[in-house]
Structures are given as C-alpha cells and as structure tokens.
Amino acid sequence: MTQLPTTTIIGLEVHVQLKTATKLFCGCSTQFGSPPNTQVCPVCLGLPGALPVLNEHAIELAIRAGLSINCSIPPLTKWDRKQYFYPDLPKGYQISQFDLPICADGCLQIADPANPDATRKIGITRAHLEEDAGKSMHDEVAGRGDTRIDLNRCGTPLLEIVSEPDMRTAEEALAYLTKLKETMTHLGVSDCEMQEGSLRVDANVNLHIDKHGEKFITPIVEVKNMNSFRSVVGAIHFEAQRQYAEWEQTGDTIETRGKRTFGWNDAKEVTEPQREKEESADYRYFPCPDLLPVRISREQVDAIRQTLGESPQAARERLPVQYGIKPYDADVIVSQGRAMVDYFDAAALKCGDGKRTSSWIQQDVMRTLKEQGGDIESFGVTADQLGEILSQVIAGDLTNDRARDVFRHLCEQGGSVADAIAALGIEAVDNSEIEALVKDLLAANPKIVDDVKNGNEKAVGALIGQARKQNPNASPQLVRETALQLIANM
Amino acid sequence: MLDSALEVLRLQTSGEASAVEIAEQAMAAIEASQPTHNAYTHVDRQAAMATAKSVDARRAAGETLGPLAGVPVAVKDVLCTNDMPTTCSSEMLRGFRPPYDATVVEKLRAADAVIVGKTNMDEFAMGASTETSAFGITRNPWDLERTPGGSSGGAVAAVAAGTVPLSLGTDTGGSIRQPSAFCGVTGLKPTYGRVSRYGLVAFASSLDQVGPIAWSAADCALLMNVIAGYEPRDSTSLNKDVPDYTVATQSTDLRGIRIGVLRESMQAEGIDPAVQQAVAHAIGVFAELGAEIIDVDLPHREYWVPTYYVIAPSEASSNLSRFDGAHYGHRADGASDLLSMYCRSRAEGFGAEVKRRIMVGTYALSEGYADEYYNKALKVRRLIRGDYDAAFSQVDLLLGPVTPTPAFRLGDKIDDPIQMYLCDLFTVGANLAGVPALSLPGGFDPSGLPIGIQLQAPTLEESRLFFAGSAFQSLTDYHTKRPNQ
Numbered sequence: 001m002t003q004l005p006t007t008t009i010i011g012l013e014v015h016v017q018l019k020t021a022t023k024l025f026c027g028c029s030t031q032f033g034s035p036p037n038t039q040v041c042p043v044c045l046g047l048p049g050a051l052p053v054l055n056e057h058a059i060e061l062a063i064r065a066g067l068s069i070n071c072s073i074p075p076l077t078k079w080d081r082k083q084y085f086y087p088d089l090p091k092g093y094q095i096s097q098f099d100l101p102i103c104a105d106g107c108l109q110i111a112d113p114a115n116p117d118a119t120r121k122i123g124i125t126r127a128h129l130e131e132d133a134g135k136s137m138h139d140e141v142a143g144r145g146d147t148r149i150d151l152n153r154c155g156t157p158l159l160e161i162v163s164e165p166d167m168r169t170a171e172e173a174l175a176y177l178t179k180l181k182e183t184m185t186h187l188g189v190s191d192c193e194m195q196e197g198s199l200r201v202d203a204n205v206n207l208h209i210d211k212h213g214e215k216f217i218t219p220i221v222e223v224k225n226m227n228s229f230r231s232v233v234g235a236i237h238f239e240a241q242r243q244y245a246e247w248e249q250t251g252d253t254i255e256t257r258g259k260r261t262f263g264w265n266d267a268k269e270v271t272e273p274q275r276e277k278e279e280s281a282d283y284r285y286f287p288c289p290d291l292l293p294v295r296i297s298r299e300q301v302d303a304i305r306q307t308l309g310e311s312p313q314a315a316r317e318r319l320p321v322q323y324g325i326k327p328y329d330a331d332v333i334v335s336q337g338r339a340m341v342d343y344f345d346a347a348a349l350k351c352g353d354g355k356r357t358s359s360w361i362q363q364d365v366m367r368t369l370k371e372q373g374g375d376i377e378s379f380g381v382t383a384d385q386l387g388e389i390l391s392q393v394i395a396g397d398l399t400n401d402r403a404r405d406v407f408r409h410l411c412e413q414g415g416s417v418a419d420a421i422a423a424l425g426i427e428a429v430d431n432s433e434i435e436a437l438v439k440d441l442l443a444a445n446p447k448i449v450d451d452v453k454n455g456n457e458k459a460v461g462a463l464i465g466q467a468r469k470q471n472p473n474a475s476p477q478l479v480r481e482t483a484l485q486l487i488a489n490m
Numbered sequence: 491m492l493d494s495a496l497e498v499l500r501l502q503t504s505g506e507a508s509a510v511e512i513a514e515q516a517m518a519a520i521e522a523s524q525p526t527h528n529a530y531t532h533v534d535r536q537a538a539m540a541t542a543k544s545v546d547a548r549r550a551a552g553e554t555l556g557p558l559a560g561v562p563v564a565v566k567d568v569l570c571t572n573d574m575p576t577t578c579s580s581e582m583l584r585g586f587r588p589p590y591d592a593t594v595v596e597k598l599r600a601a602d603a604v605i606v607g608k609t610n611m612d613e614f615a616m617g618a619s620t621e622t623s624a625f626g627i628t629r630n631p632w633d634l635e636r637t638p639g640g641s642s643g644g645a646v647a648a649v650a651a652g653t654v655p656l657s658l659g660t661d662t663g664g665s666i667r668q669p670s671a672f673c674g675v676t677g678l679k680p681t682y683g684r685v686s687r688y689g690l691v692a693f694a695s696s697l698d699q700v701g702p703i704a705w706s707a708a709d710c711a712l713l714m715n716v717i718a719g720y721e722p723r724d725s726t727s728l729n730k731d732v733p734d735y736t737v738a739t740q741s742t743d744l745r746g747i748r749i750g751v752l753r754e755s756m757q758a759e760g761i762d763p764a765v766q767q768a769v770a771h772a773i774g775v776f777a778e779l780g781a782e783i784i785d786v787d788l789p790h791r792e793y794w795v796p797t798y799y800v801i802a803p804s805e806a807s808s809n810l811s812r813f814d815g816a817h818y819g820h821r822a823d824g825a826s827d828l829l830s831m832y833c834r835s836r837a838e839g840f841g842a843e844v845k846r847r848i849m850v851g852t853y854a855l856s857e858g859y860a861d862e863y864y865n866k867a868l869k870v871r872r873l874i875r876g877d878y879d880a881a882f883s884q885v886d887l888l889l890g891p892v893t894p895t896p897a898f899r900l901g902d903k904i905d906d907p908i909q910m911y912l913c914d915l916f917t918v919g920a921n922l923a924g925v926p927a928l929s930l931p932g933g934f935d936p937s938g939l940p941i942g943i944q945l946q947a948p949t950l951e952e953s954r955l956f957f958a959g960s961a962f963q964s965l966t967d968y969h970t971k972r973p974n975q
Contacts (some may be wrong), residue, residue, distance in 0.1 A: 042590055046812045048583070048691040049570045049592060051724050081808055083855075085832055092811020149816075284855040286864060289695035289805055291725050 005210040008240045010173050010203060011165035014180060015158045016190040017132070017198035018061045023155035024131045025052030025095065025291075030157075032196050036150035044155035046090030051290050058157040059102070059294060062129050063304045065159055065189045066103030068311070069124050069180070073301045077102040077129075078293040082283045088134035088149050098285040101128035102296075103159075109313075110179050113171035122176050123164030132156040153197070159190075165204065170236035177201065177229055186312045186338045194228055201226050205239045206254065209247060218243045219257035223271055226264045235264040239271050315341050323354025332362055339376045343383040350387020353394055360386060364404065368411055380411040388417045399475045401468070402426050426473055431482075434467075434474055438482045441466055452487045460484060492516055493972070495561045495655040495709045502549065502560050509549070509560030513542035513604050516562035519653040520606065526634065529647040531567045531625050532574050533607035538562070541604045548602075556602035558716055563598055564648040564657040567608035568615055569700065570689040571595050574605075578691050579623035579644075580613045582813045582820045582839030592689020593724070594658060594700050594717045601716045606654060610644030613841045614810065615665055615693040617641050618913040621904045622843045629900070630673060632939055632973040636897040639669030639913075645703050646673045650973060656704050656713050660690060662697045663798050664892070664917025667929035670703060671892035671942020674931045676959065676969060677703045678710050679917075681949050682924035683728035686721035692809040694802040695726075697921040705969050707930065707959030711735035714952060730950060738953040739960035745780035747958065749773075749945075750885030753785050755916065762895040764935035769891050772932050772943045772962070776889065779961050784885050788877040788919065793870050798918040799911055800854050800867035806844075807851030813839060846907065871922050878923040882948040887958055891916050892929045892942035920946050928955040931968035940968070 023030055026043035042050035063073050080098035106124035134151035161180065167173045181192040181199060192199040203223045209216040223239055226232045239262070246252065262271040310318070312334050319330035319341075333344050340361070348357040365386070369379060381389075389406055392398040398406065402424070409420040441463050442449055451459035460483045467479045492498070492515060501507040517535050524530060545560045570576045570588035577583040591599070598605060612622040620628040620643025628643040630636040631651040638647040642659030646669035649657050659666040661679035670677030678701045685700045692698060702713035715736060720729040751773060756766050777783055815821035815835025822834035840848070854863035881888060894915055903910045920927035925946055932943030947954045963969050 042588070045817070047588060047590075047818070048576070048578075048586075048812065049588065049687075049689040051688050053723060053725050083808055083811060085811065085814055087814075087816040087828070090812060090817050092814060093808055282857045284808075284852065284857070284860070286804065286808070286855050286860070289726075290692075 003244060006240075006244060007208040008168055008170075008236070009165045009206050009208060010167035010170075010236060012163045012167070012173060012176060013202040013204070014161045014163075014177070015200040016065070016161065016184050016192055018058050018065075018157040018159055019188060019190055020055055020057045020061065020157055022055055022057075024055050024058050024129070024157035025155055028155065032198070034152055036148070036152060039152040040154070044090075045151060046092075052095060052288075054291060054294070055157065058129060059296070060304060061157075061189050062102045062127070062159050063296070063301060064187050064308065065161075065184060066106065066127055067301070067305055067308060068183045068187050068189075069103075069106040069108050069127070069161065071103035071106030071124060071127060073102065073296055074100065074104060075297070076100060076293055076295055079288040079291040080285045081288050082130075082285055084281065084283060086133065086136075087147065088136045088151070088154065090134070090151065090154065094131055094133060095288055095291070096130035096285075097128035100293075101126040102294075103127035108176060108179055108183070110172065110175040113169065113175055120166075120172060120175075122166045122172075125162045125164055127159050127161040130158050130160060132158050170233040170240075173203065173236055174229055174233050177232060182312050182335060186334075187308065188338065201232055203232060203236060203239075205236055205243070207240060207243050207247070209244070216247065217254040218247050219252055219254050220259045221271070222259060222261045224261060224263050224274065225266075227266060231264055231266050234269055235271055238269065242271060309338065310341070319344070319354075323348055323358070325354050325358045329358045329362065333358065336366070336376070343376050343379075343386075346383035347387040347390065350384060351390035351394060353390060356390055356394070357386070360390065364407055372411070380414060381407055385410060385417050392417075398426070399477070401476065402473065405472075424472075431478070433471070434478050434482050435486075437467055437470060437474065438463065438479060438486060442483065442486060449487055449490065452484070453490075457484065460487075492519060492562065492652050492655055493705050495558065495704060495712050498561050498655055499559070509542035509545040509604065510539065512560055513538050513562060513606070516604070516606055516654055519651070523631075523651040523653050527629050527631055527638075527647050527651050528626050529609055529628050529638075529644040529651060529653065530564070530607045531577055531579060531610050531623075531644070534574050534605070537573055538604050538606045541602070545602050545604070556600060556716075557712065558598065558601040558603035558656075561603050561656060562606050562654040563603045563713075564606055564609045564645060564654045565595060565598070566611055566642050566645045566657070566659050568611060568660055568691045568693075569595055569658060570691070571605070571608065574608055576608070576691065577625070578614045579611045579625055580839065580841065580844070581624045582836075584624070584820065586819055588689070590689065593686035593721050595689065597716050598658070603656075603716070609642070609648050609657060612641035612643070612665075613844050614691070614806070615641040615660060615662055615698075616806070616843050616847055618664070618668055618910050619898075619900070619904065620644060620669075621900065622841050624841060627900060630897050632673065633897065633937075635899055636939070637672065637900050639672035639893075639897060641665040641669075642677075642703065643669050646670055646675055646677065649673070649675050649703055649705065652972070656702065656709060658700055658713070658717070659703050660693075660698055660700050661917075661921065662693050662699075663802060663914045663921050666701045666703060667892050667917050667927060667942065667944060668913055670929040671944075672897035672940065674934075674940030674968065674971060674973075675703060675705050676707050676710050676931065676963075677701060677929045678714060678952065678955065679920055679927045680714065680718065680952055681728070681926045682921075683724075683726050684926070684950065684952065685717050686719070686724045686727050688721060688723040692805075694805040695809060696805060697798075697802060699921075707928065707956050707963055707969075708736065708739040710928075710959075711739050711956045714956075718952070728950070733953050735953055735956050738957040741957060742961040742964045743780055744776060744958060744961050747781045747887065747954075748784055748885040749776050749781045749958075750784050750786035750881055750888045752788065752791070752888065752890040754787060755791060755890055758894075758915075760894050760912070761891065762935065764896065764933070765891045765894060765941055768933035768941040769889070769943055772889060775962055775965050776958070779965065781958075786881045786885055786888065788874070788881055790870065790873050790877050791919065794874065794918045794922060795911060795914060797867045797870045797874065798914065798922060799850070800863050801871065801922075803847040803851035804854045804864050804867075805851070807848045807855065810840075810844065810848055815839070843907070874919060875923045878919070878925055878948075886947070886951075886954060888946040890944050890946075892944040893917075896935045896939035896941055916944060925949055926952045926955055928959050930959050930962055931971070932966075933968055934971070940971075
C-alpha cells in the first residue's frame with residue numbers, strides 16, 4: 001500500500017550549557033568530570049536558608065547567544081520557579097524563566113538540504129535561562145536498585161532554545177542543529193559537547209496526513225534521550241514511520257490524544273514510550289521571590305552586539321575571496337570556531353600564503369590538536385609562529401619536511417622558531433655538498449642508476465631517504481634533481 | 491540584670507560583673523524557666539560559657555570588643571547555626587545541623603554576643619501561638635495558661651522570662667510583634683531587605699524579616715545596629731547605609747512629627763476594649779510628647795489578611811518542597827518507591843498547620859487557579875503598598891494596635907485556623923508593604939495581661955520608630971513591668 005501524502009512537522013528544544021566558570025546562582029565551579037558532589041555548596045545543594053545570587057556572566061552569554069540567533073532582548077526579564085519533585089532537584093523546584101524569557105522571537109537561516117541553491121528560515125520562539133538539575137545514577141552494577149545522586153551539575157547555567165515547528169525533514173533538523181552548534185561554539189557561548197551534556201536536544205514530532213483532501217494531524221510526541229546528531233536524525237525518521245503506522249491502526253489525532261514523551265533507544269534504533277510523569281504535569285510556575293527581575297539596557301545589548309564580530313557565514317564567504325582558498329577549506333576552518341578563524345587569519349597574513357596556511361592548519365594543526373586534546377587558544381604553536389615557519393618555507397630556507405620537524409619541536413618543547421631551528425641543527429646546505437653526497441649514493445646503488453636509465457625516474461626516490469639520513473638538511477627536491485642530472489650525464 | 495543589654499554592657503565596662511558571671515546567671519535563669527516556659531529548643535551552656543570566657547580574657551588583655559560583648563542572646567530556631575541544631579521546631583528537621591551560620595548569627599558572633607541557645611517557635615514559623623511546635627508549647631510568663639503568641643513565642647518568652655536581655659525573632663506576618671505585645675516586650679520588624687535573610691529558613695521569602703526583641707526600644711536599637719546591613723548573598727538585601735540606631739533613642743522631643751491614627755480600625759468588631767483604651771492612651775502620650783495626631787485610612791485594610799493568606803502559603807508551598815527526605819531531614823522508613831518515600835517522609839515530618847498551608851499554597855498556584863488566587867493577591871498587594879505610600883505622604887508614622895486582644899488561652903484557637911489567622915489583622919500590612927513596624931508595651935488589661943501598641947514607618951525609617959518608641963518609653967513604664975515569677 002502506498003503512503004498517503006504526509007508532511008513531518010518538527011520543532012526542537014535545545015539546551016546549551018553556557019560556558020561560565022561558575023554556576024548560575026552560586027560560586028561553585030562548572031568543571032565537567034570532577035568526582036561526584038565535590039562542586040557543591042549550601043546554595044546549589046538547596047540547604048535550608050541558602051539563597052541564590054545571579055551570575056551576571058550568564059546573562060551576558062545568553063544575550064550573545066540570543067543576538068546570534070536574531071532574537072530580540074526584552075528590557076526586562078525575570079525568574080520563575082518550576083516546581084516538581086525529583087531527587088536530583090534538591091530544592092524541589094528549578095529556577096527558570098516562564099513568561100519573560102531573556103531572548104524572544106529569533107530565527108536561524110539554514111541551507112536547504114533538498115536544494116543546494118536555497119535556504120530555509122527556521123523560527124525561534126524563545127530562549128530562556130535556567131539552572132540545570134543534578135544527575136541520578138542508577139546503580140545497576142550493585143544490583144540493589146540504588147540510585148546515587150551527583151549534584152556537581154546542579155545549578156549549571158543552561159540556555160533552552162525553543163524553535164518553531166518549522167522543520168519538515170530530519171535532514172532539516174540536522175542542518176538546524178549543526179548551524180546552531182556552530183553559532184554557539186563560534187561565539188564561545190557553549191562547548192556544545194553532546195557527550196558531556198553541554199548540548200541536549202528534545203524533538204517534538206508529528207505528521208500532517210492528507211487523505212484525499214482531508215487533513216489528519218497525528219498527536220505530538222516529544223522524543224528525548226538522543227545523544228548524538230545521528231540519533232536525532234534516526235529518531236525523527238523512526239518516529240515519522242511509527243506515527244503513520246499508529247495512525248493507520250488507531251486513527252488517533254491531535255484532537256483525541258494528548259502529547260506523549262518517547263525515548264530514543266540508540267541500541268535498538270527505535271523510540272519507546274517513557275513512563276508518563278504526572279498526568280499533564282502542573283509545574284505551578286510563579287516568580288522566584290529570592291531574585292530580583294533583571295533590567296537589561298539598550299546600551300548593554302548594543303555593547304554586546306559590538307563584540308559579536310564576524311558570523312560564521314560571513315567568514316565562510318570572506319576567506320575564499322581574501323585568500324583564494326576553496327570554499328570547502330574555508331568551511332573546515334570556520335567549523336572549528338572563531339578562534340581557529342583568528343588563527344588562520346593571523347598565520348596567513350604573516351606568511352602571505354593562505355592556501356599553504358589552510359593546508360597546514362587542516363593537516364598539521366588539527367591533527368595535532370586531535371591527538372593532544374586542548375583548544376587552539378592554548379596550542380603550542382602560535383599563529384605567528386606558524387606564519388614564520390611558512391614564510392621560511394616560501395623563501396626556500398626550510399623544506400616542508402624540516403618545517404614539520406620545527407612544528408613538532410614547538411609542539412613538544414615550546415620556545416621560539418629560531419630556538420627550534422637551532423636545536424634541530426637546521427642549516428642551509430650548499431649544492432656542492434649535495435652533489436658529493438649524491439655521487440656517493442649513486443656509486444653505492446647501481447641498480448637505481450640502471451632503473452632510471454631504463455626510464456623509471458621514480459626509482460630515484462629511494463635515494464632521497466638515504467640522503468636525508470646522512471644529512472637531514474638535504475632538500476629532497478635538490479637531491480632528486482641532482483641525482484637525475486648526474487645519471488643523465490653518466 | 492538580665493533585662494537590659496545596655497546594663498549588661500555597663501556592668502562589664504565598670505568591672506561590676508564579668509561576662510562569665512553574666513552568662514552563669516543567664517544559664518541559671520534558663521534552667522529555672524525552661525521546665526515552666528519551654529522557651530528554648532536547644533541550650534548550649536558549653537559554647538556560651540566559652541564565648542563569655544573569651545570575652546573576659548580579651549577585655550583583660552585590653553582588646554577592643556564588639557558592641558554586644560558578653561551580652562547573652564537567644565536565637566529563634568529558624569536561623570541557621572553551625573554549632574547547634576536548627577529545627578524550625580519541626581520533626582522534619584529534628585537534630586538537623588546546618589554546615590553554616592546565618593548572616594545574622596555570624597554578625598552576633600562578630601559582635602562578641604554570647605549565644606545561649608535556640609528558641610521555640612511555631613513549626614516553620616507558621617502559627618500565632620507557638621502551639622504548632624513539635625517540641626512542646628511555650629507558655630506566657632505573664633500567665634502560664636496563656637500563649638506567648640507566635641511564631642517567635644520562644645524568642646519573646648526567653649526575654650519576658652528574664653533569661654536573656656536580647657533575642658532574635660523573625661516576622662513574616664506579625665511573628666515578632668504579636669508575641670512581643672502578648673508578653674509586654676518591645677519588638678521590631680525591620681524594612682524588607684534591611685536585614686539579610688541568608689541562613690533564615692524561608693517560610694514566605696517576600697515577607698520574612700529577622701528582627702530584634704528586648705524590653706526597651708533602646709536595647710532593640712542596639713541589636714539592630716549589629717544585624718542590619720546590605721549583604722550580597724541575599725539578592726533582596728537593600729544596599730543602603732545603616733545609621734546608628736541608638737542615636738535615635740536619645741531624643742524625646744516629638745514636635746514636628748505627624749502621627750497618623752487608624753481610628754476606624756480601632757473600632758472594628760472583635761477589638762478588645764482594653765486594646766482600644768491602650769491605643770487611645772498612646773495617642774495622648776504622643777500628643778503630650780509634641781507629636782501632631784492626624785486621622786488616616788488604609789482603604790484596602792480589609793484585604794490584608796486574605797491577601798497574606800494566599801501569598802504566604804503559596805511561597806511556603808514552594809519553599810518547603812526541599813524537605814522531601816531525599817537529602818537531609820526526616821526520611822520515612824521502609825518506603826517501597828520514590829513517591830511513597832516522598833509522601834510518607836512529608837506526612838510524618840510535617841505537622842497539621844504546615845500541611846494545611848502547603849495544600850492551600852499548592853492550590854493557589856495550580857494551573858487554572860493561579861490567576862484567581864495568587865496573581866490576584868499580587869495585584870491587591872500592590873494596592874496595599876499604594877495605600878501605605880499615600881498615608882506616608884501625609885504622616886511620618888502610623889499608630890494603632892498590634893493585636894485585637896491580649897494573649898489568649900492555650901488551646902483556644904488551635905483547632906480554628908481562621909480565628910488564629912485573624913490574630914494577624916493589624917500586623918500583616920507592614921509585611922505586605924515591606925515597611926518597618928515596632929511593637930511597644932502600651933498597657934495592661936484589667937486582668938494584668940500586657941497590651942501592645944504598634945508604630946509603622948516608611949521604608950528604611952527604623953530610626954524614626956526607635957526615636958518615637960524611646961520617647962514613648964520615657965513617659966511610660968509599661969516596658970519596665972515584669973511578670974510575677
């Protein structure tokens with residue numbers, strides 16, 4: 001049986017953890033991965049008598065984030081208590097924002113996955129600040145059904161970004177998430193690491209089914225527990241099929257059945273109904289009497305707007321024009337975040353060769369970062385040093401191989417480029433020295449001479465390694481040319 | 491000797507008594523009073539004596555001492571202390587020891603006060619008689635068959651029974667002023683935000699304030715000097731300079747001061763004639779002191795109690811959510827799952843009045859009812875504040891009763907919540923408007939029970955209250971009367 005014409009309606013709720021050093025309402029560290037319950041105090045433990053005090057940095061980051069997704073920043077925002085009982089919520093309520101969120105009414109332009117020449121505009125309803133809850137760890141190893149609570153995360157600032165139900169395919173959802181993550185990391189607002197929980201996605205999905213001109217709308221399902229962008233795509237695909245089948249079987253529509261919550265099972269690649277919380281949870285929101293409303297001036301918003309700098313999209317368009325690199329390469333660099341773009345700009349301007357810089361960044365810098373961990377801001381080779389190394393390569397003072405030696409030396413030992421060159425004993429070799437070296441090698445390798453004479457010029461490659469073993473400063477290019485010249489003259 | 495902090499300070503500087511001798515006397519008085527009055531939930535003799543000893547040693551060494559050096563002070567058991575239990579007089583927190591001191595407790599310690607113990611109260615400060623305490627009722631030292639009032643009944647009885655010259659109470663709807671009136675002492679509810687709430691276990695966060703209790707306004711001013719001030723750990727704390735409140739207690743000339751009288755409220759139904767007489771008498775005293783008396787009205791006064799009894803329980807229902815048995819406090823044994831652990835822990839840990847208010851508050855905030863109750867109450871609260879603003883554009887102080895009647899008999903109202911709530915008839919306005927209010931001993935009824943009169947002032951005008959209160963006490967001797975022990 002062929003499926004009736006169906007449109008999938010998708011809205012996303014994305015939580016990003018803001019990159020503040022301390023929690024939203026106390027001075028505890030937000031560092032990820034510390035031993036359980038070591039980053040807590042009376043405030044985030046919800047002890048009797050403790051009171052919250054706002055971390056202004058979270059407000060600044062939320063405004064940055066909001067401006068980057070084209071939100072308006074209302075002059076007044078306030079705090080509300082969202083009340084429910086759960087062991088990882090020690091106060092019995094979460095301080096959140098109900099009717100006056102810090103960011104409202106924005107949008108994000110995404111590339112249309114179905115049409116390379118088109119873009120789609122995804123509306124953003126609102127973005128609000130809230131404190132995170134702790135973590136419940138169900139101790140199944142001990143087999144006792146114990147639950148252990150880690151409150152390190154409790155009170156960490158989150159920005160919940162709620163989209164309009166404007167996406168129609170899983171691919172559009174993926175494009176939206178990718179763009180959102182890039183925007184947030186680019187601005188330094190959030191790390192957006194799904195594995196560490198600094199980016200979390202819930203999807204609201206339902207279907208509009210056209211049955212011979214009659215429209216049926218399936219009940220909304222909120223899908224949770226998706227731990228990668230891949231699982232978001234999988235969950236939306238699965239949910240669309242599941243809802244269609246369910247509709248065929250039950251005929252349930254949005255009028256006959258309320259919103260439900262499903263969880264994505266990554267192993268089975270299916271969505272499964274979650275235990276319903278309370279019957280239509282009533283969070284009894286009311287203004288938190290412990291915190292004052294926050295007034296945000298136009299001047300403050302404008303000042304933050306000034307610091308936003310170039311958007312990823314603008315950088316993507318500028319780099320190929322300014323440096324002649326390919327759009328693909330610009331995309332790779334921009335996707336690493338603002339700091340990488342700054343690094344590229346500085347190194348490319350220093351050496352004057354954007355293409356060479358781009359290729360070094362993608363091969364050497366990014367690979368080393370991946371191996372070592374850490375970020376570009378604290379990388380062992382500064383942009384200025386990379387520019388200097390590449391300048392010497394361009395001037396012919398360093399071979400690519402020796403340049404890599406210098407690069408590695410800087411990564412491992414630090415110091416200046418000049419120090420590295422001295423430490424590695426790099427010096428210019430004159431041609432007569434190379435000629436003498438190659439002559440010796442040819443005499444010792446008659447087979448190579450024969451091969452070349454028989455037309456296999458590639459055979460000379462074996463000499464290069466041997467030459468560099470004897471003199472690391474020998475330029476491979478010069479060894480090759482000298483060898484071919486000498487053989488031709490034999 | 492234990493009925494004046496100023497006297498306790500003088501005795502030490504003159505060398506007539508040491509801090510240790512004073513503390514010994516306080517301990518002896520507590521031991522004598524406790525079986526009868528039950529003003530305390532916890533007494534820490536060892537800590538008190540150690541503090542007193544160190545005060546004496548430091549005095550002998552010529553060190554500069556704090557403004558309350560060697561003065562015994564009792565602290566209401568709703569304020570966190572890191573060296574004593576903090577129970578809120580609830581089973582829920584029996585034996586609970588916070589890992590930190592409330593800001594006001596820190597300030598007492600920094601002032602070299604001798605903290606003798608924690609005082610009994612209505613459970614979580616909910617009540618007007620100290621009968622809802624899980625640790626037994628407190629009795630009124632003037633008449634043991636009567637309530638000392640509440641919720642700071644223990645803090646007030648501790649002063650009235652002569653065990654300490656000063657105590658700290660808290661006032662959410664009258665919890666300092668009403669018991670002060672019932673026990674013939676002086677008590678201040680400061681401006682909202684004047685005293686830090688950090689470490690005060692919240693009942694209704696937008697109404698709660700910590701305040702001083704003593705026999706005289708001058709002693710209250712001394713304690714207020716120590717506890718008032720901005721504190722960054724409380725976001726609702728006011729960042730305003732603190733005057734020296736004791737200066738205000740040194741003048742008695744009220745010429746040029748306009749005192750507004752809520753004459754209409756004095757004639758309301760259910761007001762004891764002795765209370766009406768005490769207020770009328772106070773009007774005369776203030777006139778004699780030179781004040782100008784003007785009739786004023788607070789038009790939304792009839793909505794004070796209903797507004798209060800929506801807002802306070804709403805906030806309480808939220809503030810008390812943290813007591814769920816999961817992290818600290820009482821946890822029921824043998825719960826089979828999470829929900830039953832919550833339900834049973836809270837059912838066992840909370841008393842009836844606390845449960846009633848949690849239910850009322852939960853209802854008032856619930857979907858579909860919030861607009862009708864909570865949000866409407868917030869609107870009325872704004873009108874009530876407007877009334878105060880209008881009144882204080884005409885007068886400098888408001889004068890009226892604290893309570894409709896003198897102390898009632900124990901057991902009389904405990905089964906009738908509405909009658910109990912009506913005890914707050916004259917006091918909740920100051921909490922809803924956030925203004926400071928002072929309860930002063932203003933006379934006695936024919937059977938010898940104390941009666942309080944209340945002065946209210948504009949925001950941050952505590953000095954004016956101390957000024958007028960001291961002036962009143964310079965012409966009257968009600969604050970010098972003591973119960974027959």
